[in-house]
Amino acid sequence: MHAEEIPGMSRLLSDLGVELPVLAAPMAGGGTTPELVVAAARAGSMGFLAAGYKPAQLLAEQMRTVRAEGVPFGVNVFAPNPVPVSADAYSRYARTVQAEADRYGLGLSDSAPREDDDEWAAKIDVLVGSPVPWVSFTFGIPDPAVVAALRRAGTTVLQSVTTAEEARQAAQAGVDGLVVQGPAAGGHSATLTPDRPLASVSLPDLVAHIRSTVTLPLVAAGGIGTPADVAAALHAGAEATMVGTLLLRTDESGASAPHQRALADPAFDTTVLTRAFTGRPARGLRNAFIDRYESLAPAGYPAVHHLTAPLRKAATAAGDQALMHLWAGTAYRQAVQEPTAQTLRRLTVLL
Template identity: 75%
Template sequence: MSSLLSDIGVELPVLAAPMAGGPSTPDMVAAAARAGSLGFLAGGYKTAQALADQMRAVRADGVPFGVNLFTPSPVPVSPGSHRTYAQTLQPEADRYGLNLNHGTPVEDDDAWEEKVDLVIGSTVPWVSFTFGIPDPDVIEAVRRSGTTVLQSVTSADEARRAAEAGVDALIVQGAAAGGHSATLTPGRPLDDVPLPELVASVRHSTALPLLAAGGIATPADVTAALRAGADATMVGTLLLRTDESGASVPHKQALADPAFDTTVLTRAFTGRPARALRNHFTDRYDSVAPAGYPAVHHLTAPLRKAASAAGDTRLIHLWAGTGYRQAREERTAQTLQRLAGQL
């Protein structure tokens, strides 16, 4: 067991990954910690105040935890491409009385500075960054506050860049992961490398502690990642149906619905590559969606929210990794302990 983990009392080498947009709740994070694991709050898409409230809730349980932040790494979209995509989606939006074509692209930074200031001032045990590597001075400021800094990477080259920036550990994410890819080059196709092979490649490039994530669905997957050189693993998709998950009811149901028989990588929902259950939206719009994050995310968000409220799984971003069929209705602790069962 790596000192990275043992120093804060982590015994299970299967951690609860951050899932932005609702699934990762304070209850899930606390449940993971009580099971001897560690969970992450997802800072993405929240206000700094909402994140602070969730951090306060976890602290009330007296357990260690992590926070994940989206590093600003915009993929600009032209106003023309944005407008064309809005017009293409408008017939779907008409079902819910929404007007998508009402302005210029929204290119925000997800309240980056406020959230960095929040974690620096709050002495969070772990903070992970994704989508981009923060400036070294930001990393150093977070580390000086007493926080362990982790960076999500998807290749050995990205791992080297993160190590040079001064992070403490790496989250190695394979292409089988559900939700957004952490790739630093979202315009390029993702390399479909098996997770153990990717971990071994990164291990050869750095001595930093590694957490492996992406498509882990069985105890054998956990064992393979650890044997390849990971210090621990992280799971997200398998926690989506747990008692503590904040995922929507339609999302939870779709994961167990035989009608959803595969996952696809798509930028249709957010303009950035992400893995989801294949549905009408991915089939119809992936080929015409422009690259453009976060503008495309903001464009489609009202439609996805309305569809989720109506249980319309044709139009919802049903994030899921390739191992989604192994997600069960059970407590978070049971999922994590089941995956660590062969160790």
């Protein structure tokens, strides 16, 4: 089915030749690869490169790789919205998790809090100087001047939101559309208030609420695992949907082998929201690290992320799933080993 044949499908997609109302979400940290983005586009969908946690130069290189394939694509950027952590809270947590780091010879407790903006200005310069069809923002809403500069460059600008109030703020900033993320999503929540609990709401209900609040086009994300989930989100008022976790086991995924195995392992039987790994709420498979440290972890992003990053990297290299951040949404059991194109297409069989 073509985009123009789908009721409510936004011209933002159809003008790019996108046929499927299921997009490939950006997964920072390696899950999304240029190959996955290209495969999504060739399937009639569109994917987003993840700018988070990578140097601006590497982002530019990946953009060139995808652009050389002649397909439309987007880029997702972490907008600065830091959660400061006190030196005392940081030091206590560093000393606590040092027990896990000792097995890998890592001195986490000697580190000082690292606060940075993930090369924000440099990445905006790359995107303004070498425009892509779509850019989306997560964690924070950029200054309206940044939104305006991207739009002048010919880019459609999206903002990730988790509530109607966030949707209103994004609309005031001048964005073209919204990615509505429900609490069932894997990985980091896009919430603008990470120090507050996430509301428990179904994705269709959240979409319907935001649809009644703003008139911007909506892309629904979070917990989508079946064709029925896609249909429900579109019926609620979304122009398209977006999936991430379901693509983690695809042929083009960059997720680590231990992560991919965990998604299919019966021993991992639930997902939980945790800030134990990064100091910011994120959903992943429940494991020993979360059980031990969730109640002790301070809010503090990106400082806590940088603190635990060496431990998570060492654990991944060793295949130690007990200490890894196994990001996953609630529909993780629907992730299977197959080409990206097959995953995206099978989600539209009811449309």
